[in-house]
Amino acid sequence: MSKKLSSADVARLLADPSDSNRADTARKVGQQFTDPELSGAERQIIQEIFRVMVKDAAVRVREALSDTLKDNPDIPREIALALANDVAEVASPILEFSDVFSDEDLLNIIAKKDSEHQQAVARRQQISERVADALVDTENAKVVSTLVQNKGAEISTKTMKRVVDVFADDRSITEALAQRQNLPITVGERLVNLVSEKIRDHLQQRYKISQEMVTDLFLNAREKATIGLLQPDTNLRDVLALIDQLHRNKRLTPTLILRSICMGDTTFFEAALARLADVPIANAYQLIHDQSGLGLKRLFEKCGLSPRMLEVCRGALNVAADMELNSGDDRIRFRQLVIERVLTRFEEGFDPDNLDYFIAKLGRAARAA
Template sequence: MGIATMRPHLSEGDIERLMRGETSEERAGIAHRLCRRIAADPLTDAERLHAEEIIKILAEDAADLVRRTLSVTLKNSPRLPRDVALRLAQDIEAVALPVLEFSPAFTDDDLIELVLAVTPPKQAAIAGRETVNPELTSLIAEHGAAEAVSVLSRNRGASWTNAAYEHSLRRFADNEDIKEGLISREQIPVHIAEKLVSLVSGQTFDLLVNKHELPAQVAIDLAAGARERATIDLVEQADRTHDMEQFVHQLDLNGRLTYSLIMRALCVGHMKFVEHALAVLSGVPHNRVWMMVHDAGPRGLAAVFDRAGLPRKLLPAFKAAVTVFHETELDGGANDKARFRSRMIERVLTQFQAIPKDDLDYLLEKLDIYSEQADAQEEAAEEPGRYISNG
């Protein structure tokens, strides 16, 4: 029975039952049925007005159970009037939280005013909405309780601003949950990643350096051993940077762009880094270096190698590694980068024996890491078949 057919049967007695029924459970049952119809049935203008009358009656019910039934049933409905949504938002948390998190009835200004006036759990409900605009995100970060900022940090629909990040780190520098939430975001500004370096440790630190690009100087300091807990090196950081040219220039300015670093990067297949390194050291534009390395044959490679000032004794290994790079391809499977790098290292080690001990140790260590990654992925891929065969 829809609203249209229900209207004649909604007598004063029915309204009286809604307002003063013998039990809250009875009124809640009536409320649930009515709200489901209001949310789902097509309504004329007259029926919509009558539905709003019913909603307001339910919102004023003395029983928490009835008001919560209204809130839960109409939390996603555009038919919940704004004034009723605002009334429910000021109710007890059991009633308010569903509409605060889901209701489309609120305006942006409503949500801003509510954040400044409600309890931490209510702030957290607002922070968990499907979308949170930049202004509201900044407001919660600046004025919200830790509970709300934590929810906001993990909300993929929240639009974070630089100000929001700054407020969060200023207010909650000691809150591990919030810091982990920020680090778990898909992207964070580089300067925020830099600040987080000094605020986190252990697995959270590992997640930061493995998930996000760090400023070149920070990466250099970490790789140089300025912090014992560092778990990255410059070769791995080079693979993550979005501005390779700037990263390489920073390395050069700090005296860290060594032939050993370039060889290590080449041997694990970080060719883009090698090209930019040769360009910086030789003074030759990157596009010309690319041609000399890949298209100009052995003489072109030797020419840019010499111009970059790299030791002649390493040229045979350099040539061998470039050749291996050209002959080795990504296989397109899961974790193919790890397998590619393993094959690169294996072939370089096979073709060139006179590798300095430190570089040899480094490559052997990387070989173990990449091999383990590739093996673990292959075992995971085989597991479903193995399970079936055992069944």
């Protein structure tokens, strides 16, 4: 079948103006509008035909027009808006694919139309932060799920955190959010805490185990995953944002700080102590690396950290001074050296694979102190 409207098509339409024939005509007129050889007058005529077709009583006709015009960047904005504000079957193709719309157009659609229109917007190849914010504001699970799975959507850190807060119990949304590229570390930490809390609740409900054991398992899983968010190339600004969030939510615990230095995250360790002591990072750095050892001791006292942890951290800092950490393999080697040089001195028969147990034990001692 020819893509362009012919005299035969016109004759058929006049003889049988059925929905099917009118829809076929809509497709052909829409395809003909892409012809670069059309004169200005011909374009004006076709646009007038569009204005008639967007008012056609048959959804099938308007849907055919929307589907045909969805990839055309030259369609009149008024035609695109008329189709976008139509019923969902008509609106969805042009809302999802057309580049004609401004952010203001899309924001108006989101505010005034139903979830099917909103989902079509959420599927667009590119979505600005403003539009993403408005989609999340709908608090519609299907809309938000579509948005967070869209790699072309620009979603701000603030909006991602709102998604976690509103849809904490929707696994499909939180899992999709967790798999987004360049996930902000503060959002990752909130997801870690969310998952850890669910594990804790499951253990408490299903198994008859002591509260102390549940607490240890919960903290271990959460803190291990939190430190796992830190990478060798994580910048200081992101580390500071993470520490502020942890401190604000009472999750900047002694065991987390201990785990960080045992895993070679000296930047996190230094910034965490600075936050707890409420001193500038530069001051904390000087105290931590004071050759006499008194600076670290005084900083620990100001932070209210256990003296028993002090020697472990000092030993780990000595290991850090002996090597440079540039990759994941370096961190594994660092952990092994900390175990070999430091932790075996504190626990006779220490199992190298049981670092988590040792940290939990120190944590219990610190909580009991």
